[in-house]
Amino acid sequence: MRLRPADAGDCEALWRWRNDPETRRASFDEREVPLDVHARWFEGVLGDADRRLYVIEVEAAAVGMVRLDLQGRAAVVSINLAPEWRGKGLGLEALRRLGREAFDVLGLERLIARVKGQNLASLATFERAGYRPRPSGAAGPTVELVCERPAAGARP
Numbered sequence: 611m612r613l614r615p616a617d618a619g620d621c622e623a624l625w626r627w628r629n630d631p632e633t634r635r636a637s638f639d640e641r642e643v644p645l646d647v648h649a650r651w652f653e654g655v656l657g658d659a660d661r662r663l664y665v666i667e668v669e670a671a672a673v674g675m676v677r678l679d680l681q682g683r684a685a686v687v688s689i690n691l692a693p694e695w696r697g698k699g700l701g702l703e704a705l706r707r708l709g710r711e712a713f714d715v716l717g718l719e720r721l722i723a724r725v726k727g728q729n730l731a732s733l734a735t736f737e738r739a740g741y742r743p744r745p746s747g748a749a750g751p752t753v754e755l756v757c758e759r760p761a762a763g764a765r766p
Contacts, residue, residue, distance in 0.1 A: 705739035
């Protein structure tokens with residue numbers, strides 16, 4: 611498994627994954643996205659210096675995506691896998707590799723994930739990847755998890 615920067619040829623695959631019913635249920639915006647709307651968003655992401663979009667590949671086949679939305683020395687993380695690749699441990703490995711990229715290459719200090727509270731599989735995967743729920747005074751439908759830059763010699 612490897613992460614590679616997304617390119618224009620990845621637009622339609624990401625659109626299909628985004629519109630998968632399970633993905634939509636896990637998303638904060640559950641509406642189906644038309645291809646033309648997605649294509650404009652995708653082009654904007656590729657041209658945005660504050661975003662990093664990577665495709666997850668297994669044996670040269672695109673099987674998912676991870677994204678960093680940069681906010682100073684932190685970034686908000688997004689992940690989505692093709693339906694047929696879920697439940698195989700790829701999400702965990704992709705988050706670990708993304709963490710190495712974020713901390714070792716980009717020099718970030720903190721990664722943040724926002725997950726629907728009922729998305730137990732995603733919450734568990736982020737926690738196994740070293741993210742911890744951020745203490746919050748208010749209960750709500752969203753759980754925010756944070757992964758801090760590891761101490762020297764440690765790995766996320």
